Amino acid sequence: MADTTSGATARAGLRVWCLATTNLRDGPEEQERGTGGEDEAEDEDGGEGEMGDEDAEDQELDAGDVDSESPLSPSASNSDSDSDSDSDSSSDADSSEENESPSQDGPLLLTSAIHDAQLSADGSTIFTADYTRTFSVYPVYPVYPVDKSDRGPRLLEPYGQAKSPNPIWAFASNPFFNVQDASSTHVLISRRDSYITLHNALWDTSKSYEDGSLTETKRPVDLRHPLGSYKLVNKNTEAVQAPMSLTYSHHGTHFFAGTSSSIATFDLQRFDGPITNMATIPSTQSKLKGGGRGFKGQITALELSPPCSSASSSGLLAAGSLTRYIGLYDARSGEETTHFALPGTFNGRKVYNEALKDVNGDGISHLKWSPCGTYLYAAERKSDILLIYDARNVSLALGHCAGRKALSKQKMGFDVWCPGAASAAAVATDTDTMSHELWAGGTDGCVRVWRDPWAREGAVPPDEVLRVRDEAVPVTSTLVHPSGGVAVAACGVLGVLEYDDDEGEGEGEGQGVGMPRVREWGCLEVFGFGGL
DSSP: OOGGGGTEEOTTSEEEEEEEESOOOOHHHHHHHGGGOOOOOOTTOOOOOOSSSGGGTTHHHHTTOOOOOSOSSTTOOTTSHHHHHHHHHHGGGGOOTTSOOOOOOSOOOOBOOEEEEEEOTTSSEEEEEETTSEEEEEESGGGSOSSTTOOOOEEOOOSEEEEOSSOEEEEEEOTTOOTTOGGGOEEEEEETTSOEEEEESSOOTTSOOOTTGGGGOOSSEEOOSOSEEEOOBOTTTOOBOOOSEEEEOTTSSEEEEEEBTEEEEEETTOOSSOSEEEESSSOSSSTTTTTTOSOOSBEEEEEEOOOOTTSOTTOEEEEEETTSEEEEEETTTOOEEEEEEOTTEETTEEOOOGGGTTTOOSSEEEEEEOTTSSEEEEEETTOSOEEEEETTBOSSOOEEEOOOOOOSSSOOOEEEEOTTOOOHHHHHTOOSOOOOEEEEEOTTSEEEEEESGGGSOEEEOOSEEEEOSOTTOOEEEEEEOTTSSEEEEEEEEEEEEOOOGGGGTTSOTTSOTTOOEEEEEEEEEEEEEEEO
8 A cells, every 4th residue: 555554754743544445455466466666657648639629639638538448347356467457557556665555355446547536515425537437436434434543444435437438528516415415416527529417426317216126226326327418519510519627606506617718607407508608708700819808728627716705696707728828707697807827828829938937837727716715726737836816916926836746747636625614604704814725636646735825925835745645656636525634635647658579479460569558547545644
């Protein structure tokens, strides 16, 4: 296991330990497989996709359009040759001699590289999307140890899964998600070349649970069957426009979908097209794209500000694009408040500047608001920083969280956690800036924490460095439970292996000899932390 199993020490006096993991090894045989260390995180994990805009090419990588040979089922046997090859890479995290290996029975669970993860509003459920085009639902509750001395990692298995023929580009969960209320446990999923679909995250809606048949439900529950679908079609070409970002409204009755230079608003109760469209450019006919106003590009990140008293009850909708622009919109009226380019971008083009080389990235991947709705944080691909903006004056960035270690084309998500303010009502009634933390994973297997970075200028170093995985294992998503006692780390490794000439002997011509092989694996871990 990673350093978390032995209580790794953080820089500022915290220690973390693994509570549950999807990749649980057993016995020395499984550990010996990972000693070769063949797979390392690659920054150049290519992948292109045609989406009607040249700036959307990199998104195909994170949408899971990678042909993986690893089994989807968590209970798949590791005796097959394909399973063995993935086990080689996934058990590479066992190479640390300082860790204590758990003694567990059962096969090694194989998990694909996770490119996105989210936590439900009630903190009970984890949602993930991986490169095998699978949407998975994991429970959080089994990971809490009964005895504090019992800190051995437990097996984390998916409760439900929805497997798709197309890559998953985005998903979002109901802001009122509650496992005790079946009517609230729904999620939205966007797939390439497909309509947006609404799914129940806990039930197989194709079955009728009557006469005690509920006890016969097998796991993982099949979540493929949608409750309904929402059409987003180009009116000129009639091509299906699959959004690359999704988010619900505060009331949970509507949702927003980001596509190429447009944000569509849907009524959750109407399984039809959007009720409104907010164009990020007023006109597509001009060479200047709207006469020089607005911005173009695929909307890859959407985030709604908290409904605090200092802003509209509907909140401000922040939209980030692959062209390195951010627009702020009134969520109710759809009118643009302002838009601005990230440092190093001028007239829609990235300009090289020696002074800005440390803050340039390859397009926005994630946006997060502070709990008070005053500050906006932005993450980019191939960027080691998180930019900080004050929504009251976005002309210049306040500063940036430095040292993130995220120079990768993979989507590297982050989370904002507010100590002592898990209640949304407490945040909504607070007009002052609330103390909060930023948690972000890196390609080096560490999670870094910045406390109140908005209060400092320039490059803000991390206040905590927590090692949750071995070296060269990208932590693609970091989630903090509202209680503050548990966090989630989702990992995904993509590697291109050079072809071994010895393996090609006797295969004949025209068999793909010399072609590179793509190997990928991932894991989902829940860990706890506390003082020494």
